[in-house]
Amino acid sequence: MALRLENIGYTYGQASSVVTRALAQVSLTVEAGELVLIIGATGSGKSTLLRVCAGLLEPQTGAVSVDAVPLTAQSARGAVGLVFQDAESQLFAETVLDDVSFGPANLGATPQEAADAARRALDAVGLPAAEFGLRSPFSLSGGEARRAAIAGVIAMEPAYLLADEPTAGLDADGRRAVRELLVAVREKAGVVVVSHSAEEFLGHADRVLVLMNGECAWYGDAPSLIADPRPFERAGLIAPDVLAVQMLVADRAGDSLGHTLDPEAAARSLALATGWLS
Amino acid sequence: MIRFDNVGFAYGSGESSVPALEGVTLSVAPGESIGVLGANGSGKSTLARLANGLLLPQTGRVTVEGIDTSDPARVRDVRTTVGMVFQRPDDQIVATSVEDDVAFGPENLGLPRDQIRERVDDAIAAVGLTGLERREPHLLSGGQKQRLAIAGALAMRPRYLVFDEPTSMLDPHGRREVRDVIARLTREGRGVLLVTHDLLEAAACRRVVVLRAGRVAFGGESATLVRDPRLMTSLGLEEPDLSRLVRALGGLGVPLDGVGYTPSEVAEALWR
Numbered sequence: 001m002a003l004r005l006e007n008i009g010y011t012y013g014q015a016s017s018v019v020t021r022a023l024a025q026v027s028l029t030v031e032a033g034e035l036v037l038i039i040g041a042t043g044s045g046k047s048t049l050l051r052v053c054a055g056l057l058e059p060q061t062g063a064v065s066v067d068a069v070p071l072t073a074q075s076a077r078g079a080v081g082l083v084f085q086d087a088e089s090q091l092f093a094e095t096v097l098d099d100v101s102f103g104p105a106n107l108g109a110t111p112q113e114a115a116d117a118a119r120r121a122l123d124a125v126g127l128p129a130a131e132f133g134l135r136s137p138f139s140l141s142g143g144e145a146r147r148a149a150i151a152g153v154i155a156m157e158p159a160y161l162l163a164d165e166p167t168a169g170l171d172a173d174g175r176r177a178v179r180e181l182l183v184a185v186r187e188k189a190g191v192v193v194v195s196h197s198a199e200e201f202l203g204h205a206d207r208v209l210v211l212m213n214g215e216c217a218w219y220g221d222a223p224s225l226i227a228d229p230r231p232f233e234r235a236g237l238i239a240p241d242v243l244a245v246q247m248l249v250a251d252r253a254g255d256s257l258g259h260t261l262d263p264e265a266a267a268r269s270l271a272l273a274t275g276w277l278s
Numbered sequence: 279m280i281r282f283d284n285v286g287f288a289y290g291s292g293e294s295s296v297p298a299l300e301g302v303t304l305s306v307a308p309g310e311s312i313g314v315l316g317a318n319g320s321g322k323s324t325l326a327r328l329a330n331g332l333l334l335p336q337t338g339r340v341t342v343e344g345i346d347t348s349d350p351a352r353v354r355d356v357r358t359t360v361g362m363v364f365q366r367p368d369d370q371i372v373a374t375s376v377e378d379d380v381a382f383g384p385e386n387l388g389l390p391r392d393q394i395r396e397r398v399d400d401a402i403a404a405v406g407l408t409g410l411e412r413r414e415p416h417l418l419s420g421g422q423k424q425r426l427a428i429a430g431a432l433a434m435r436p437r438y439l440v441f442d443e444p445t446s447m448l449d450p451h452g453r454r455e456v457r458d459v460i461a462r463l464t465r466e467g468r469g470v471l472l473v474t475h476d477l478l479e480a481a482a483c484r485r486v487v488v489l490r491a492g493r494v495a496f497g498g499e500s501a502t503l504v505r506d507p508r509l510m511t512s513l514g515l516e517e518p519d520l521s522r523l524v525r526a527l528g529g530l531g532v533p534l535d536g537v538g539y540t541p542s543e544v545a546e547a548l549w550r
Contacts, residue, residue: 042420042449142318169365169446171475172516173319194451200517238450241520241541248545263519267526274548276532 001042001054001067003030003053003080003160003190009061010048022048030160030190033182035183037222038194040211041236043119046194047085049211050162053192054082066160078107081158081189085165087149096122096140096148097133103156114155121155122148125181134205141173146153147181161189167200203261210235227259242266243267250272279343280306280360280438280469282331287324292534299492302338308437311460311470313480313500316516322473325489327441329471330360343437358387362429365443369377376402376418376426377411381471383434385409401432402535405459421452425459438469446475457482477504478539488513504539520544 003007012025023045030036030053039120040046051057052064055076064071066079081103093099100214101111109117112114119129132140137148141228153161163182167175183204185191193201202208208225210218210232218231225231229247232239246259246266253273259265271277282304283520288297296382300323308310316322327333328340329348340347342356347415364370371381380401384394389426396468401481402408405425410418415426431439441460445453457479464470464483474480481500488496495513496503503509507525520539529546 014505041451169443173317173514176516236451238454241518242523244541245520245523245545245548248542250550252545261519263522264526265528267523270523270534270548271527271530274532276527276548277530 001032001159003067003071003192004065005029005049005053005060005062006064007050008052008059008064009057010045010057012048012054014060017131021214023052023122026211026216028208028209028219029045029079030055030192032159032190033186034206035186035191035193035201036202037198037205037208038192038211039196039198039208040217042196044211044235045212045214046196047164050082050164050192050194052159054080056082062152078156079158080160080162081153081156083150083153083161083163083166087153087166088137088140088199089146091145091149091152095134096103096127096137099137100148100155100235103152107156108133117155117157121151124154124185125151126177127151134206141174143170143177144169146174146178150178150181158186158189161185162191162192162194164194165196166193166197179204188266196253197235197240198232202240211236212236224232226261229259242243279308279341279470280427281341282325282328282335282338283341283529284338285328285335285340287321287333287335294299297492299489302489302492304487304494304497306438306469306471308469309464309467310485311464311472311483312472312485313486314471314475314489315475315480315486315513315515316495317445320489321492321495322489323442324492326362326440326473327439329438330362331356332362337477341430357435358434360438361434361436363424363427363431363439363444364440365446365449367420367427370427370430371415371423374414375415376429377412379415379426380429380433387434388389397433397435401429404463405429406498408457419452420448420472421455424448424452424456428456428459428463434462436468436472440471440473442473443475444472445479453479477510477515478520481539488515503505 005028006022008026012020012022035250038046052059055071055073091099097118100121104117105114122129167178205222208222208246212235217235229239229243242263243259249270285302288295290296290365322423342359343356345352347356356502370381372382379396383393384397405428423455445456480486481504486500486503504521508518517533524534534547537543
């Protein structure tokens with residue numbers, strides 16, 4: 001059971017004079033129960049790749065399949081759910097419950113089934129229907145609104161949940177809530193998170209795809225990227241602060257430290273490498 | 279000096295009135311930078327908009343170089359003294375080339391041609407966009423667009439700049455570019471009020487104000503805040519990994535007094 005992309009190529013504007021190659025030869029596998037992090041600089045093809053995963057764009061080369069069935073706009077419905085950037089700007093209904101029920105109702109659920117699915121989804125994002133269901137989506141805080149929008153996708157019970165910059169623009173509490181929510185969703189779905197900074201999800205990810213100019217710059221297990229964070233720089237990215245300090249010290253010490261995201265563990269190895277601890 | 283004296287502001291009126299700021303007192307001098315932190319809805323953006331008269335206080339007073347922002351005869355003086363840069367540069371870019379966009383403000387002041395040229399060139403140079411004068415703004419990267427928005431504000435030659443989350447839509451490189459520009463503007467003598475979600479970005483300012491529910495919950499040296507995990511938690515802020523690292527290094531006996539909170543400064547200090 002997996003969402004599988006093989007040798008994907010996508011070019012914008014093929015029929016026009018301005019042709020932009022957005023993706024070339026990108027492969028990716030998302031297993032059920034996995035969190036895959038896609039990082040890359042602005043314009044590296046992250047959002048295009050996510051739209052291909054969701055069946056919203058049909059790649060010109062390569063193949064996309066969901067659980068071994070070729071992905072089409074039709075087969076993606078209900079199987080793959082996409083949370084857009086600034087997802088809360090798409091909230092529209094008079095109540096939170098109506099808004100979150102819209103997706104399942106649109107997929108053919110009865111009003112009762114749709115409302116039940118919406119209640120479960122609202123529970124999952126920490127906005128219980130008893131408290132939030134009858135409120136206007138526009139009365140929610142930034143973080144709550146973002147979570148309500150994610151609930152709207154979860155309510156369709158997709159096997160794969162994709163999220164484009166899910167924490168951008170939120171404050172610390174909002175970011176933490178969305179991060180914990182997406183990490184927990186993994187129990188029920190394969191999760192793909194796209195972000196321009198690795199800081200927040202790297203420690204929770206199973207696998208990471210680093211994109212640069214539409215191509216795969218690095219693909220592998222998250223712990224391997226943490227152990228050797230050089231691909232960040234190669235792809236024009238900035239490594240998380242704690243890793244960056246370790247890389248700078250390792251460069252100058254001339255040997256490789258066992259890099260870690262944990263600040264306390266990093267402090268020990270840094271103090272050892274620079275002679276403050278023996 | 280920009281001065282807030284016991285400032286209060288509420289949106290709406292009567293029963294549906296929602297207080298956004300209450301009893302806020304602070305000041306920014308030229309050459310000084312203040313970071314403003316707080317959760318969504320804490321009043322940060324309201325504070326930014328009060329600083330240049332986009333909003334007027336309902337209680338208390340905001341003055342800019344002694345001018346009351348509520349004085350209708352002085353609106354233009356206030357706006358040209360305090361420049362404003364918003365979160366989304368796209369909302370602030372109006373023209374079809376970099377130089378035309380920067381020229382928009384000075385042209386509106388009715389300045390002679392050569393003075394406009396000089397201001398535009400200076401502002402573009404100050405944000406490091408020299409060479410891109412003819413570029414269409416939509417072809418710029420996020421960081422370049424935000425620097426263009428800053429240049430547009432700078433062309434008005436303001437003594438103060440107010441930034442409302444200028445880096446929150448940018449990738450890490452864009453963020454670094456914009457931070458560097460803000461730091462340089464402060465060094466060159468402008469007063470800066472920087473509203474941000476990013477604790478380390480705010481801490482690059484000498485002083486920090488933390489708003490909670492419209493009130494100043496902390497005001498003081500940024501070093502005091504970044505070094506005190508309990509204080510950060512009590513203010514609803516998440517301790518950045520880099521300050522956890524610095525604290526852990528301190529606990530292991532590494533002297534890090536006065537070290538700035540960037541990876542290169544921390545790495546450098548380890549070799550001292």
